[in-house]
Amino acid sequence: MARVRLSVEGLILARGGRRLFDPLTFATTGGAYVEVRGPNGAGKTSLLRAIAGWMRPFDGTIRFEGVEEPALAIAYLGHRDGLKPLLSADAHARHWRALLGGDGDSAEALDRVGLSAVADLPVRAFSQGQQRRLALSRLLIAPRPVWLLDEPAAALDSAGKRLLAEIVSDHVKHGGLVIAAAHEPLGPAPDQILALA
Amino acid sequence: MSLLGIMGAQFRRDLALVWKSGAAAPLGFFLGAAALTPLAVRPTTFDELDQLAQIGPQLLWIAAALAALLVLERLFQADLEDGSLDQMTLSAAPLEALVAAKAAALWVGVGLPIALAGAPAALALQAPPAAIPAIATGLAVGMAAFIGAGLVGAAAAASVKRGGVLIALLALPFFAPPFIFGAAAARAAVLGDPFGEAFALLCGIALAAAAIGPVAAAAALRLQAE
Numbered sequence: 308m309a310r311v312r313l314s315v316e317g318l319i320l321a322r323g324g325r326r327l328f329d330p331l332t333f334a335t336t337g338g339a340y341v342e343v344r345g346p347n348g349a350g351k352t353s354l355l356r357a358i359a360g361w362m363r364p365f366d367g368t369i370r371f372e373g374v375e376e377p378a379l380a381i382a383y384l385g386h387r388d389g390l391k392p393l394l395s396a397d398a399h400a401r402h403w404r405a406l407l408g409g410d411g412d413s414a415e416a417l418d419r420v421g422l423s424a425v426a427d428l429p430v431r432a433f434s435q436g437q438q439r440r441l442a443l444s445r446l447l448i449a450p451r452p453v454w455l456l457d458e459p460a461a462a463l464d465s466a467g468k469r470l471l472a473e474i475v476s477d478h479v480k481h482g483g484l485v486i487a488a489a490h491e492p493l494g495p496a497p498d499q500i501l502a503l504a
Numbered sequence: 505m506s507l508l509g510i511m512g513a514q515f516r517r518d519l520a521l522v523w524k525s526g527a528a529a530p531l532g533f534f535l536g537a538a539a540l541t542p543l544a545v546r547p548t549t550f551d552e553l554d555q556l557a558q559i560g561p562q563l564l565w566i567a568a569a570l571a572a573l574l575v576l577e578r579l580f581q582a583d584l585e586d587g588s589l590d591q592m593t594l595s596a597a598p599l600e601a602l603v604a605a606k607a608a609a610l611w612v613g614v615g616l617p618i619a620l621a622g623a624p625a626a627l628a629l630q631a632p633p634a635a636i637p638a639i640a641t642g643l644a645v646g647m648a649a650f651i652g653a654g655l656v657g658a659a660a661a662a663s664v665k666r667g668g669v670l671i672a673l674l675a676l677p678f679f680a681p682p683f684i685f686g687a688a689a690a691r692a693a694v695l696g697d698p699f700g701e702a703f704a705l706l707c708g709i710a711l712a713a714a715a716i717g718p719v720a721a722a723a724a725l726r727l728q729a730e
Binding site: 359361363382386408 | 510512513514517520585586587588590591593594595596597602729730
């Protein structure tokens with residue numbers, strides 16, 4: 308499989324009529340870990356959502372190469388975990404496999420994020436950290452080359468943060484591209500840091 | 505996974521959610537509204553009982569339309585709030601297909617039970633037993649038309665807090681055609697007149713709503729993904 312390439316040129320995003328950051332130009336490829344930094348309101352989330360194709364750029368281009376359809380190459384983990392309080396962790400795992408397409412072993416993925424003991428419980432019984440872990444398992448269940456992570460460490464305990472760092476490193480090692488917005492370094496040494504201002 | 509496989513998964517998930525999050529509430533609303541009708545008409549003579557029989561099934565249609573509005577409010581709002589909508593746009597299945605699967609689940613989970621409950625409700629409102637199958641079938645098709653026609657409003661108001669009133673304003677005009685022909689078919693059935701023509705028009709409206717609704721709703725949802 309050709310390595311995925313992402314090139315962003317002269318990107319300007321606007322929210323509520325306000326320009327979020329100076330025109331942004333960068334290029335990166337699979338096998339790289341990119342950390343997006345910047346104060347609250349700098350536009351970290353907007354940048355990720357623009358790369359995911361949900362937010363229309365005010366100006367500039369975002370181009371993927373080496374993938375047929377960007378939407379099918381992207382895994383997104385945001386503030387909102389995409390969880391239904393009434394469904395079990397196991398039901399979520401099975402649904403993601405179908406919805407996002409994946410050959411990941413859902414039992415193994417739940418085990419890796421430390422949820423196999425509570426896989427049958429509805430998510431409303433989960434703590435914030437457990438919910439975040441379940442959302443993380445989505446990255447393993449439906450493997451996608453490009454990961455867009457928005458503050459992925461939020462609500463995770465120290466073991467969870469180590470697990471996150473491990474999962475990200477593994478993905479990068481296997482040729483994946485990870486772009487993460489983070490207040491604090493996630494752990495893996497970034498190949499590139501985008502400071503938004 | 506095939507397109508139908510993904511739609512099936514979305515359908516099962518939504519159906520499970522409809523049941524777990526209380527499909528009984530709109531059903532109870534429907535039955536409650538139907539039970540209030542005789543109290544408003546207050547038949548004391550046989551003539552008045554006949555009047556109730558004539559308007560009863562049509563009042564059921566009002567209750568069904570309002571029940572449909574109730575369930576439409578949370579259809580997309582929950583997905584938008586909890587981030588599920590983001591994941592839906594990353595699927596190999598087009599958003600239109602996933603919306604159609606969600607609408608189908610809503611119809612099976614809420615629409616059909618309401619149509620079934622319409623049978624005893626119509627009996628209680630003095631409809632002749634011979635007219636009951638036609639009334640229930642009409643309500644089942646009508647619920648499909650209401651849900652299909654209401655999808656756009658539900659999608660457009662998904663990011664609005666307490667969007668229920670907005671959805672009602674957006675969707676009610678589209679409810680008019682199924683309302684007219686559905687209630688006409690119910691009335692004809694009660695009177696023992698042929699109702700095939702009105703029923704066929706109702707079916708046509710339901711099909712059109714089911715075909716156009718998901719496409720329009722998906723477009724409205726994409727605009728709100730930012």
